[in-house]
Amino acid sequence: MxxxxxxxxxxxxxxxxxxxxxxxxxxxxxxxxxxxxxxxxxxxxxxxxxxxxxxxxxxxxxxxxxxxxxxxxxxxxxxxxxxxxxxxxxxxxxxxxxxxxxxxxxxxxxxxxxxxxxxxxxxxxxxxxxxxxxxxxxxxxxxxxxxxxxxxxxxxxxxxxxxxxxxxxxNTASDSDIMVQPLAADVFKRLHGRFDPVHGGFGGAPKFPSPAQTLHFLARYAAYHLGAPNASAHDKKDAESARDIAVFTLTKIYNGGIRDVVGGGFSRYSVDEHWHVPHFEKMLYDQAQLLSSALDLYQLLPVSSRDKKTLELMAKDIISYVFKDLTSPEGGFYSAEDADSLPSIDSTVKKEGAFYVWTAKQLDELLGIDAELFKYHFGVEEQGNCDPRHDIQGELKGKNVLFTAHTPQETAEKFGKPVDEVQKTLEANLATLRAYRDKHRPRPHLDDKILTCWNGLMISGLSRAYEVLAADSEVASKALKLAEGSAAFVRSHLFDEKTGELRRSYREGQGPTGQADDYAFFTQGLLDLYEASAKEEYLAWAIDLQKKQDKLFYDSEGGGYFASAPDPHILIRMKDAQDGAEPSAVSITLSNLQRLAHFAEDKHAEYNEKAESIIASNGQLLKQAPYALASMVSAALMADRGYMQFIYTASDASEGALLKLIRSTFIPNRVLIHLDPTCPPRKLAELNSSVRSLVDELEKKGPAAEAKENVRICENFTCGLPIEDPEELKKKLPLVSSA
Missing domain, CATH: 3.40.30.10 (Glutaredoxin)
Structure with missing residues (x-):
């Protein structure tokens, strides 16, 4: 043959x-x-x-x-x-x-x-x-x-x-003697020591955003101490440092070439130390985690900070990109766009970054009299701005990766124009390049596989965006619509109503069975979506999925959770607790269990037992290398602080001043329960005695009862009196509000 x-x-x-x-x-x-x-x-x-x-x-x-x-x-x-x-x-x-x-x-x-x-x-x-x-x-x-x-x-x-x-x-031995505060201090110390004060990020090239290992932890470490009324001056200083190095890193990422300046979204990583030349693939999980981190840190910053606007723009950039380029007609989110593409419609050989890079000559031809201003602002050089050391195959020779080389103010001063005029010119120029690129350059290959786990991460980010960006009603409503569309897609295409099981992927039909990260990330997404939307169906689904995850992945003998589903061809069923490009499934499961213990508090003993087994089964590794399990340390830190359960009651929450105040504050140890007197949460009332007593009280007043907007704050399963005055509520919230 x-x-x-x-x-x-x-x-x-x-x-x-x-x-x-x-x-x-x-x-x-x-x-x-x-x-x-x-x-x-x-x-x-x-x-x-x-x-x-x-x-x-x-x-x-x-x-x-x-x-x-x-x-x-x-x-x-x-x-x-x-x-x-x-x-x-x-x-x-x-x-x-x-x-x-x-x-x-x-x-x-x-x-x-x-x-x-x-x-x-x-x-x-x-x-x-x-x-x-x-x-x-x-x-x-x-x-x-x-x-x-x-x-x-x-x-x-x-x-x-x-x-x-x-x-x-x-099969590491169990160790339940874990003190989380020293572990968290060790993680912060390591990150602070590896922090690049010039370019942001942690360590040298190549640089990955790695939010699970860095930004997610730093935001929670900062909130832990900034929100504590009795924190020492040293702790508050460390907390501010944690916040600031995370913010600095995100602003450098946003202003670097790792962001697609023309079309939005962020590449997977940078091959250099200053976030300039990326490997150009765009992954859904990066968009999701960067969105969440941008919103966390946006809320941690004081109102006067100039970086707040950058973080807001970053969040909106991601939402816009995911909406335009990664959302399927049926609502699920696609997985990725390729690094390589054809330079033009006539080309036959793909090159890395071809869709994204520009020669100075191309910009001169497309932008005319605005070209010099544009090139100055975005760091364009006549011979290309890509260091040959970071271009092993020579595909970027003579090309420019756009990045924010100068601020609008600097560009305005350079060309003697008002800042507003410069910004309008740059926006118009970017629109011109976007139109040209879309018409004359084939888009990179789209991985149109829809993964349950990554959709869960994106739902979490979008749900947070709905709450945090509420002042921009158009963006907020788009974010919530996208999140709910993804949840609906998973329910109809990746979930078996009869067995209660998730599938991992969808593309022209269902893919393999769901893994632990599918259950963990999607359950987290549903909890976040419930808090954003107030729709009890999402919380009920999350409770059911946690029960199914416990059945399929919980190790009743050794404690903790397996990362993979049973399979005779997988020789070792591992418990992988270390974070990578995504947080570990078991760390997100720990956070989910802690939250569920306060949503469905009648089952808190069961949830807490499994949560404690996660810590114990990973105890040795936590002590040896806590920085490898930063997401787990973050979750344990929130439990150490103690969860704040907000039971929010209102017939129409859309204009509620109390709800806006709660959402304006970064409270990572928050559990928000919605109680609408006209439509009481039946499922939740069955599982939460505090909610059950409130529902009973409302029902005694009759179906026409219209309760004035109020919130009860419960800690350690003990609830305070209802609060109706925003000023009184402010006194009860952690001191990290952006309001």
Whole structure:
């Protein structure tokens, strides 16, 4: 059979895949399989090792490896002759990715994608790496094939030993003697020590926003001390520092090239230390987390701070981008846009960042007399502004990544114009570039896979936006509509009403079974959406999903939660508590349990028991490396402060002064319960004795009772008297209000 016939045969197996990443490889000459029993059986039957390739559709270096090696006939021939080749989308199968990434990191000291792992037919790993250049990749393939043919037992025994070591490492002993305040202080000290005071961020290049590991924690650490009336001067100073380094980082990100100045949204990371040259893929989870962090820090800043406006613009930029480019017609949010694209409609070769970068000449032609002002403001250079050291493949030579090089005031002074005129000119220029780009440049590939977990993160950010940006009614209402549209999509396409189970992904049909992060992130999204919308259906659904997550993922023997669903082909069911590009599922679960203990307080003992088991089962790691579990430390810190339960009563909350005041304050340990006398929360009343007594009281007054707007604040399951005066409520709130 000829190689062309081989290619035709092999292309058909991935043609039926749902994953955009797998479909990108459907025409490779490599004889790819999906992660499946068929592949495992073939490896055992032919006694061949497995080559496992894991990546995602928007990954630039995944594309490079594919072009150099997987599309090469000679390399494919080596792979097909000596291996059973399996292609996995890490976003669809995080359980597969998690296990073998742990092996890669343990053996190489680091990891990333594309991930290349060699397995025995029994799925035990014996060698791994990330991107291999074309020649090196062939050499590795041949060398490992020789090792397998000469002494397969050596590989088998090595693989078994590795799995046993990983299994032992995953079964850490319980430790319930945890003091959260010292751990939080350690995390802050480490972040403060790694903070880049010139460019923002933490550590050197490459720089990732990593909100879960940094910004989310810093906002809560700041609120913990700023909101404490008896905090020491030292603690308040640290709190202000935590807030300020987080704000500084976000403003640098917003003003850097990591933001798509023309079309909105943020790239995954910057290859340099000053957020200028990004890897251009845009991920939904980054938009969601940056949105939440921008809103948190916006509320923490005093009204007089000039950075508040930047954070507000950042939040609105993300909402606009997600609405325009990542929202499906049915309401779900797509996963990502690619790093690579065609430079023009006539081009045939994709280049990284082609959709986003500009030559000085192009800007001169498009903007005319405004070009000099625009180029000055956005740091454009005649020969391009991308450092060759950060352009390994030379694709950005002569090109400019736009970034805010000068403030509007500086630009106005430079050109002798009023600031308002400069801002209007820049807005018009950006509109011109946006129109040109949309018409003449093919958009990057869209990963239109809809993930439950990332939709949950986005729902949380949008729900917060509805509350925090209420002064801009158009943006706020759009945010709530988007959040509710996503929840409706998940309910109709990714949720089984009969079993109560979630699916992980949707694209032309449902994908694999839901993992722990799907349940955790989406439950969090529903809790946030309930607090924003006052619709009890979201809270009831969140309660049911937590019950299902407990059934599927809770470890009744060792405590805590597994990260992956049961699967006989996943050799170790891991409990991964460390944060990465996203917060760990178990940390978000801890926060959810703590909140649910106050929403459904009749079940608080059950929720608290599981929450405590999370801390205990991760106790050793928390003591050894709390900075790796920053999201868990954040959640534990909120429990240490104690939750404030606000029971808000009003027949029409739309203009409620008390509700606006509560929402104007950053209270990360808040639980907001809505009680409409004309439509009492029945489900909640069944599970919360405080709400039940209030509902009973209202019903005694009769169905026509119109209660004056009031709020009761409950702490430690003890409620105060109703408050009707905003000035009285102000005295009860933490001292971090932006009002």
């Amino acid at each position: 000829s190689s062309s016939q081989d290619s035709s045969k092999h292309s058909n197996r991935l043609v039926n895949a749902k994953s955009p990443y797998l479909l990108q490889h459907a025409n490779n000459p490599v004889d790819w399989y999906e992660w499946s029993q068929e592949a495992f059986d073939k490896a055992k039957h032919e006694n061949k090792p497995i080559f496992l390739s894991v990546g995602y559709s928007a990954c630039h270096w995944c594309h490079v490896l594919a072009h150099e090696s997987f599309e090469d006939e000679l390399t494919a021939k080596i792979m097909n002759e000596h291996y059973v080749n399996i292609k996995v989308d890490r976003e669809e199968r995080p359980d597969v990715d998690r296990l073998y990434m742990t092996f890669l990191q343990a053996t190489n000291g680091g990891g990333g994608w594309p991930m290349s792992v060699w397995l025995t037919p029994d799925l035990h790993p014996f060698f791994a790496g990330t991107y291999f250049p074309k020649g090196t990749f062939r050499q590795v393939l041949m060398k490992l094939a020789e090792v397998w043919e000469r002494d397969p037992n050596r590989c088998v025994e090595s693989g078994k030993q590795v799995i046993e070591v990983l299994r032992e490492a995953s």
